[in-house]
Amino acid sequence: MSLSSILEPAKSSVRRKAADPAAASSSLLPKPSLPAQRLLGPALVLALWYVASGAGWISPAKMPGPEAVLASLGELIADGTLAGDVVASLHRAGLGLGIGILSGFTLAVAAGLTRLGDALIDGLVQIKRSIPNLALIPLFIIWLGIDETMKIAIIALGTMVPIYINTHAGLRGIDRRYVELGQTVGLSHWRFLRHIVFPASLPGFFTGLRLAVTHAWTALVVVETINATSGIGFMITQARIYGQTEIVLVGLLLYGALGFSSDAFVRALERRTLSWRQSLAQ
Amino acid sequence: MASVARAVIPAQEDAAFRIRGLSRSFDGRTILAGIDLDIARGEFVALLGRSGSGKSTILRAAAGLDAGVAGAGSIEVPERRSVLFQDSRLLPWASVIDNVVLGSFAADARERARIALREVGLAGHEDKWPKALSGGEQQRVALARALVRAPELILADEPFSALDALTRLRVQRLLLQLFERHGPAVLFVTHDVEEALRLAGRIVILAEGRIVYDRPTTGVRESATRFEAARLEILERLGVSAD
Numbered sequence: 194m195s196l197s198s199i200l201e202p203a204k205s206s207v208r209r210k211a212a213d214p215a216a217a218s219s220s221l222l223p224k225p226s227l228p229a230q231r232l233l234g235p236a237l238v239l240a241l242w243y244v245a246s247g248a249g250w251i252s253p254a255k256m257p258g259p260e261a262v263l264a265s266l267g268e269l270i271a272d273g274t275l276a277g278d279v280v281a282s283l284h285r286a287g288l289g290l291g292i293g294i295l296s297g298f299t300l301a302v303a304a305g306l307t308r309l310g311d312a313l314i315d316g317l318v319q320i321k322r323s324i325p326n327l328a329l330i331p332l333f334i335i336w337l338g339i340d341e342t343m344k345i346a347i348i349a350l351g352t353m354v355p356i357y358i359n360t361h362a363g364l365r366g367i368d369r370r371y372v373e374l375g376q377t378v379g380l381s382h383w384r385f386l387r388h389i390v391f392p393a394s395l396p397g398f399f400t401g402l403r404l405a406v407t408h409a410w411t412a413l414v415v416v417e418t419i420n421a422t423s424g425i426g427f428m429i430t431q432a433r434i435y436g437q438t439e440i441v442l443v444g445l446l447l448y449g450a451l452g453f454s455s456d457a458f459v460r461a462l463e464r465r466t467l468s469w470r471q472s473l474a475q
Numbered sequence: 476m477a478s479v480a481r482a483v484i485p486a487q488e489d490a491a492f493r494i495r496g497l498s499r500s501f502d503g504r505t506i507l508a509g510i511d512l513d514i515a516r517g518e519f520v521a522l523l524g525r526s527g528s529g530k531s532t533i534l535r536a537a538a539g540l541d542a543g544v545a546g547a548g549s550i551e552v553p554e555r556r557s558v559l560f561q562d563s564r565l566l567p568w569a570s571v572i573d574n575v576v577l578g579s580f581a582a583d584a585r586e587r588a589r590i591a592l593r594e595v596g597l598a599g600h601e602d603k604w605p606k607a608l609s610g611g612e613q614q615r616v617a618l619a620r621a622l623v624r625a626p627e628l629i630l631a632d633e634p635f636s637a638l639d640a641l642t643r644l645r646v647q648r649l650l651l652q653l654f655e656r657h658g659p660a661v662l663f664v665t666h667d668v669e670e671a672l673r674l675a676g677r678i679v680i681l682a683e684g685r686i687v688y689d690r691p692t693t694g695v696r697e698s699a700t701r702f703e704a705a706r707l708e709i710l711e712r713l714g715v716s717a718d
Contacts, residue, residue, distance in 0.1 A: 370564055373540055377558040378578045378624070388577060392568040469568045469604045 257439040262446070265439040274428075279447065281423035282413060285341070286451075289348025290409040296349065297356025297401065304357075305364030306390070318357050326351035326408070327415050339420040348412045355404035363397025364390060396470070399463040406459055410452045479536065480549040484627075490551075491516045491628045491660035492537065497548035498684075499532050499541075506532050508684035509548065516627070517658040521665055521675035525713060528681045530664045531632055537662065538630050552628055557621035557659075559634040563613035565605035571616055572601035578620040591619035594656075595649060611642035615649065622653060631663045635670065647673060668709050672702060680712050688712045 239259065245251055246258030253261065269275035300318065303310035330347060337343040367390060375385045417426020425444045432440035479497065484490060492514035499507040506529045514520050524530040535541045537550055538558045557578065565574045575588035592598055595615040605613055614634060621629055635643045651674060654661060665671050671678050672695055680688035688709070695705045 370560070370562070371566065374560070374564050374566075374577075376540060377538055378620075379580075380577075388569065388573075389566065392566070395568070467568075469606065 254436070254438060257442065261439045262442045265437070266443045266446075269428075269440070269443060275443075278423055278425050278428045279451075281427075282417065282425045283451070285344055285416070285424065286348060286409045286413045289345045289412070290352050290405060292345070292349035293352030293405055293409070294356055294402065297353040297405070298360055298398065300353070301357045301360035301364060301394075305361050305394070306386070315361070318354065321350075322354050322358065326354075326412060330416070330419070334419070344413075344416040344419075344421075347416050348409050351408050351412045352405035355408065356398070356401040359397040359401030359404070360394055361397075363394030366397075367393045396467060399459070399467065403456060403459050403463075406455050407452065410448060410455070414448060479546050481539070482549065482551045484551045484553050486553065486627065489515055491518075491553055492662060493549075493551040494533070494537070495549045497533065497536065497546065497550065499529070499536070499544060499546040501544075505684050507546070510681075510684070510686060512679065512686065514628070514660045514662060516660055519654055519661040519663065519674060519676045521663045521671035521678050522681060523665060523668065523671055523678060523709065523713065524681035526666070529684050530681050533681070534630050534632050534662060534664050553626075555624055555626050556628040556630060557624050557626040559617055559621055559629065559631040561633045561636055563605070563610075563617040565613055565616055565620075567605055569605075570601065571597065571603050571605060571608070574605060574616055575619045575623050579623045584623070587623050588619070591623040592616070594622065594653065595619045609642075611638055611646055614638060614646055618646075618650065618653065622657065625657075626659045629659050629661045629663075631661065633665055634663075636665070636667065643670075650674065668706055668713070671709070672696070672705055678709065680709065682712075682714075 242256075243259050246253070246256065266275070300310075300314050304314040304318075305311070326347065329350065330343075333343045333347055337346055371389050371393065375389050380388065413424075414426055417424040418430050421427035421430070425447050429441050429444035432438070432444065484493065490513050492512070494510055494512050497507050497510040497512075498505070506527075510529075510533065512533070522530045522533065532541070536544075536546070537552050538556075540558075565571075566577070569577070572585065572588050572592065575591055576584045579587055581587055589598075589601065592601060595618050597612060597615055597619065600608065600612070600616075605616065608616065617634070635646050638646060647670060654674075661675075663671070663675060672692060675692055677691045678688065679686055692705065695701050
C-alpha cells in the first residue's frame with residue numbers, strides 16, 4: 194500500500210469536514226417564508242371541517258357546517274346586530290388597552306428613571322403581577338358595579354402589567370457604554386432620555402404591547418359574559434341560551450379574527466419602528 | 476476619600492491638556508502615582524504602556540468617566556473635547572447622520588454632520604443604520620461624530636485595536652489627514668508601538684503608574700532605520716526584549 198493511498202481517504206474526509214460547518218450553519222436558519230404561508234394550517238382545518246360536516250360525520254346541533262355559520266354571519270350583518278356588538282367589544286378592549294398602555298408606560302418610566310418612583314411603584318406592580326387579573330373581578334364588581342367601568346378597569350389593569358414589566362426592564366437594562374457616550378458628548382438629561390433611554394427601551398415596550406393586546410382580548414371574553422347587554426361575548430352567551438351553535442361559532446371566529454389582526458398590526462408596527470434590528474425571523 | 480480637581484482650560488491658553496499630581500488607586504493598589512502631563516495645542520501624543528499600567532485610567536479621568544473613583548491631583552481639559560472609544564459606540568437605533576449629530580449642539584448641526592461624514596469618506600451613507608456598515612466604516616462614523624464638535628482635544632482609547640490590519644492602516648491615515656487639517660490636541664492611548672510611531676508627534680510611556688519615557692518622534696518617520704531603532708527602544712521600555 195502506497196503512502197498516498199493511505200493518506201487519500203483521510204484527506205477527503207478532512208475536506209468533507211471542512212465543508213460541513215458552512216452547510217450546517219445555513220440549515221440552522223429557518224427557510225425563508227413563502228407568501229401567506231401562515232394561512233396554510235387554518236385553510237387545512239377549514240377544509241376538514243367542510244368535508245366532515247358535508248358528509249354528515251358530525252351532528253349539526255353540536256357543530257354546524259361552515260355554510261350554516263357563514264349564513265348566520267350574513268344574517269347578523271344584514272340586521273345590524275353584529276356591527277353593534279363588534280363596536281361595543283372593540284370600544285371596551287380599545288379603551289381598556291389604551292388606559293393600560295398609558296398607565297403602564299408612565300409607571301415604568303417613573304419607576305425606571307427615579308429612585309422614589311422605583312421605591313413606590315415597583316413593589317406594588319410586582320405584587321399585582323402575582324394576582325391573576327381575572328380573580329379581581331369579584332372585588333371590582335363590589336367596587337365599581339357590573340357596568341362598563343368595571344369591564345374597562347379589568348382590561349386596563351391586566352394590560353398595564355406586561356407593558357410595565359417589559360418597558361421597565363428595557364429602561365433598566367441600558368448598556369453602560371451608551372451612558373458613557375452620553376456623558377462624553379455632554380447630553381442634557383432630556384436629550385439623554387430622548388436619544389438613548391427611550392429608543393433603548395422600545396424593544397421591551399413592544400414585547401409588552403404584544404402580550405397586552407393578547408391579554409386585552411382574553412379579559413374581554415371573560416368580562417363580556419358578566420351582565421353585558423352588547424358585545425361579542427354577550428352575543429355568544431345569548432346564543433348558548435337559545436342553542437344557536439352557529440352564532441356561538443360566529444362569535445368565536447370574530448374573537449379569533451380580531452385577535453389575529455390586532456397582533457399582526459402590532460407586529461407590523463414593531464417591524465417598522467425597530468427596523469434597525471435585523472432579527473432571525475426577517 | 477480625596478477627590479480630583481477638574482477645571483476647564485480657556486481657549487487662549489497654550490496647553491490643551493494639563494494634569495498635575497494625578498494619582499489613583501483601586502483596592503489599595505496604586506494605578507497612578509502622581510502623574511504630571513501637558514499636551515500643547517495641536518500636539519499629537521501617544522500614550523503607551525502594558526496592560527494595567529494606568530493609561531486608560533488617565534484617559535477616563537480626563538474624559539470625566541470616573542466619577543466616584545478615589546484619587547488626588549488636578550485635571551484641566553478644554554470645554555470642547557471628543558472621546559473615541561475602542562468600539563465605535565454608535566447608537567444602533569439612530570441613522571448614521573443622527574449618530575454624528577449627537578455630538579453637536581450647533582444650530583446647523585445637520586449640515587456640519589454632513590460635512591464631517593464627507594470628510595471621513597462616508598458621504599451618501601447618511602441614512603443607513605450603523606449595523607449596515609463594516610467595522611472600519613463604523614469607526615469612521617465615530618470619527619465624524621468626534622469631529623463635528625470641532626474639538627480642541629481628542630481623547631482616543633485604543634480606537635483602532637478591534638479593526639483588521641489593513642482597515643487599521645487606512646483609518647490611521649485618515650486620522651492623520653484630519654489631524655493635520657483641524658489641528659486638535661490628541662491623547663491617543665494604544666498598545667501598538669508602530670501605530671504610535673506612525674501617528675504621534677510625541678510618545679509617552681507609562682509603567683507602574685509613572686511616566687518612564689517622554690520623547691518627540693522627530694524625524695522617525697523619515698527613515699526606516701530610525702523608525703526601527705525607535706521601535707526597538709520603545710519595546711525595550713515596555714519590557715519586551717528585542718530578540
